[in-house]
Amino acid sequence: MLKNMIQQEQPHIVFMQETKCSTSTLASILSKAWAGCQTVTVDATSALGGLAIAWNTQHVSLSDFYASHHFIQATFHLIGTNIHSHLTNVYFPQDGM
16 A cells, blocks of 8 residues: 555655554565655554654655654655755644543
């Protein structure tokens, strides 16, 4: 499903939440779904959480990032332009109310 979506939409950057997998498992999945992409990931804890940002290295370059259990903050540069962006992928589980 991920591979089909990436092929159809052709995104420059993809944010993923609730990956529920390790960095190595996610790298394996993404290498099959999106050849040549780069990633920053946060491992899931057991079957909870997990974050990732993946990007197309032909269009976007990563300048810097900081990652914790609940977020990834990254600075990207859109190649061939003067556009630099700070993007944040956030995951905070909601307790029952």
